[in-house]
Amino acid sequence: MDCHASLAMTKPGFMARIETERYFGVRPTQGAIPLFTYEGHGVSPKETAALAKPSASGLAPVVIPEYLQKTYWWAYLHPNAVRIFERQWLVNLILWGNFARLRDAALQELGAVIRGKVLQVACVYGDFTQQLLRRLGPDGQLDVVDVAPIQIRNLQSKLGHSSQVKILQQDSSELHFEDASHDAVVVFFLLHEQPAEVRRKTIAEALRVTRPGGKLIFVDYHKPLARSPWRYLMVPILSTLEPFAMDMWRGEIADWLPADLPVAELKKQTYFGGLYQKVVIWR
DSSP: OOSSOOSOTTSSOHHHHHHHHHHHSSOOOTTOOOOOSSTTSSOOHHHHHHHHSOOTTSOOOOOOOHHHHHHSIIIIISTTHHHHHOOHHHHHHHTTTOHHHHHHHHHHTTOSSBOSEEEEESOOSSSHHHHHHHTBOTTOEEEEEESOHHHHHHHHHHHOOOTTEEEEEOBTTBOOSOTTOEEEEEEESOGGGSOHHHHHHHHHHHHHTEEEEEEEEEEEEOOOOTTOTHHHHHHHHHHHHOTTTTHHHHSOGGGGSOTTSOOSEEEEEEETTTTEEEEEEEO
């Protein structure tokens, strides 16, 4: 999503599916018709109207992508989504107990004390951003972007006010930052939720706004080892709930890098029998 928590939102499946049906009245299948009482999938009428207004900066107004509305409305856009999924224990369960490990694997790439400007692409359920914020040094700055107003409000409520943080509504595939504007960019469990063409644009934009010598960090799904039971157990789960996620099994993040933005180095590490990966790219 773009400020969607970028986690595969119902991985053990059973409990989350029951919760989804109880709150929304439908099963979380692609193309399901959400039971909204107003337009905008979690966006109030006032916010919906604001999105339609031309940007004062001359940029196109930010709109919620169609794929997100059709596929992930129940996890990120419905008014009850935050109430269900903003639970640390549930986020950890979704990742089979690996949330903290994967969170820390991403954050360690930024250093114990962050002194530069960091961009987090998409909001994350759980305490990912709070832990990132704790690492900011006196001259550190964090920008967080997401396309969904409901997710932005949720993150604002979690972080409170901080002069070192800006939370902005932007589409990950069309960022409104200058080239080379950030020292590091982190993308945590977002790519598997995007169609291939959007994923390519998101990666290209993340790379574009990373300064030469800076670092780009991806954490996401990966094809498990042949001997791992997750290689077989996760297929029906991902195929049912995450229609774009199997792309992460069929290809490498390196395959989606833009040809016109060279990288200095790329390293990949896998976790939990290969089910998850961290890819670090240096500009």
